[in-house]
Amino acid sequence: MKQRSPAFQFFPRQFAGDDEVMSMDLDTVGAHILLICAAAASPECFRIASDEHAIRTRLRNPSDDxxxxxxxxxxxxxxxxxADGKWWMQDGLRRSFEKQRIFSETQQYRANQRYRNVAGTQPEVLPKGSREDAGDAPKSCSSSSSSTSIYMSENLGLYSEAWNELRGSLAAVTRLSAGRKAKLKKRIAEGLTLETFRSVVKTCATTPYLCGGGSEGWRVDFEWLIANDTNVLKVLEGKYRASKPAITAQEYLVDNPYDEPEYQSNATAVQQ
Structure with a gap:
């Protein structure tokens, strides 16, 4: 199981200056902080069940009034x-964890590429759980390079299976042609792990532009994703997410109380 981050980003200056927080009384500010901690510790990292009894218990059982x-x-x-009334959602936390996830995966992908360029070896591409079975592997083989090649060939199907499982409305992969196998082997050699690939496919399936939402109706497919060493990186870095109109720094701060607005490209300086 992938280890969770033990912390979340919190910017005291932005929090204290947020209009919503400033309009709260002291009891509510304390409740807000306790619920943020509970939401960050949840499996989803940004929400809690809308069970008022449970929420009130977290807040030390305030009176009805x-x-x-x-x-x-x-x-x-x-x-x-x-919309279903099942969850209390904290959008600031959701955006913060999503940014952390994208940054982490981008850094991992780049690190794998650097490792391949410097060491001239294959990055780790074993599926989860494979390391526990490593002791059963044969003690000798004809060559390490041929062993790696055979392993990669046998497991290319994991990538097409991941695409078909997570693609949503995008076109399915019906078979791995020789050309697709060659491209996929090259991407794996450059550092594309199965975990990163699954995350990228999920992003593709939930990004309107990549699902035909653009003016030309273009839709991403498996072939495009593995065509070169930059397409995966573009998706990871959010190039195809819908851009937002420019807003003032104060407007951005109200909507993003846990972000540093000066580091956001879509926040413009407040004009006099």
Whole structure:
């Protein structure tokens, strides 16, 4: 199982200056912080179940009157209830963890590429669980390069299976042709792990532009994703996500209380 980060980003200056936080009384600010910690520790990293009894228990069981006052202030903007009414959502946390995930995967992909360029060897591409079985492997083989080649050939199908499993409305892969196998082997040699590939396919399947939402109706496919060493990186870095209109720094701060606005490209300076 992949290890979770033990912490989340928190910027005190932005938090203290957020309009939603400043409009809260002291009890509600404390409740907000406790619920942020609970949401960050959840499997999804940004939400908690909308069970009012459980939420009130987390907040040390405020009285009915105090709870209604706190709840009103929390749901005024800092927290949202999803359409099904099942979850309290904290969008600032969701965006923060998504940025951390994308940054981590991009750095891993680049590190694998550097490792391949410097050492001239294959990065780790074994599926999860393979290391536990390594002791059963034969003690000798004809050559390490031929062994790696055979292993890669036998496991290329894991990538096409991952595409078909996570592709959503995108076109399925019906077979791995010789040309596709050659391209996929090259991407793996450059550092494309199965875990990163699965994450990229998920992003493709949920990005409108890559699913035909652009003016030309173009849709990404398996062939395009493995065509070169930059397409995967473009998706990881968010090149095809919908751009937002420019906003003032103050508007960005209200919507993103846990981000550093000066580092965001879509936040413009406040004009006099």
């Amino acid at each position: 105090n709870w209604q006052r706190i709840k009103l202030q929390l749901l005024r903007g800092a927290w949202k209830i999803d």
